[in-house]
Amino acid sequence: MSLTPIVVLVSGTGSLLQALIDAGTDLGYGVRVAAVGADRPGTLGQARAEAAGIPTFVCRVADFPSRADWDAALAQNIAAHAPAFVVSAGFMKLLGPVTLGQHTVVNTHPALLPSFPGAHAVRDALAYGVRVTGTTCHLVDAGVDTGPIIEQHAVAVEPDDTEDSLHERIKVLERLMLVDVVGRLARQGFTVTGRKVTIP
Numbered sequence: 001m002s003l004t005p006i007v008v009l010v011s012g013t014g015s016l017l018q019a020l021i022d023a024g025t026d027l028g029y030g031v032r033v034a035a036v037g038a039d040r041p042g043t044l045g046q047a048r049a050e051a052a053g054i055p056t057f058v059c060r061v062a063d064f065p066s067r068a069d070w071d072a073a074l075a076q077n078i079a080a081h082a083p084a085f086v087v088s089a090g091f092m093k094l095l096g097p098v099t100l101g102q103h104t105v106v107n108t109h110p111a112l113l114p115s116f117p118g119a120h121a122v123r124d125a126l127a128y129g130v131r132v133t134g135t136t137c138h139l140v141d142a143g144v145d146t147g148p149i150i151e152q153h154a155v156a157v158e159p160d161d162t163e164d165s166l167h168e169r170i171k172v173l174e175r176l177m178l179v180d181v182v183g184r185l186a187r188q189g190f191t192v193t194g195r196k197v198t199i200p
């Protein structure tokens with residue numbers, strides 16, 4: 001089976017990335033992480049990629065005269081690895097129009113969208129007092145966590161949960177969901193009709 005190349009974008013610890021790397025050691029999974037991009041140097045995510053022998057690049061907003069220049073550079077860095085699609089796995093920057101125009105991007109988010117979009121989803125869900133939250137895998141569009149939903153899983157909030165304890169429990173399901181979705185997208189392809197994503 002030929003392996004579908006993907007580029008994974010990270011900002012932090014990269015446990016989602018690690019799950020994809022681990023899944024890829026089984027050739028039947030059908031996915032090859034062709035490169036890992038980060039928005040800052042020195043992330044554990046980048047170190048995980050290097051440990052697995054995967055090429056990495058860093059594209060930092062502060063290194064460019066404008067956000068538009070950063071967007072164009074990020075798109076070019078990604079394109080150099082010719083991915084079938086891009087996975088935003090804990091990448092904490094909003095992607096720009098050039099990157100989104102050139103690449104299909106799949107994002108994973110630690111809440112049940114459309115509830116609690118943005119960078120503090122777990123904190124916001126706890127503060128609101130929800131009893132159930134979860135994780136969402138979706139296609140990225142120009143909005144903040146507004147793209148068509150591919151998959152979701154629910155997680156119960158426990159009375160004594162902290163942001164960290166709840167996020168860790170969400171991430172257990174999030175890793176399984178992301179590995180499953182990325183594998184199916186790669187092996188089976190997908191179509192988008194309006195807001196409906198179909199994996200045949």
Ligand code: GAR
Nearest residue numbers: 012013014015016090108109110118
């Ligand atoms: C994940 O929970 C991901 O959904 C979240 O960051 C975490 C990354 O974990 N992303 C966002 O909140 C984006 N809005 P990791 O660094 O261990 O893979």
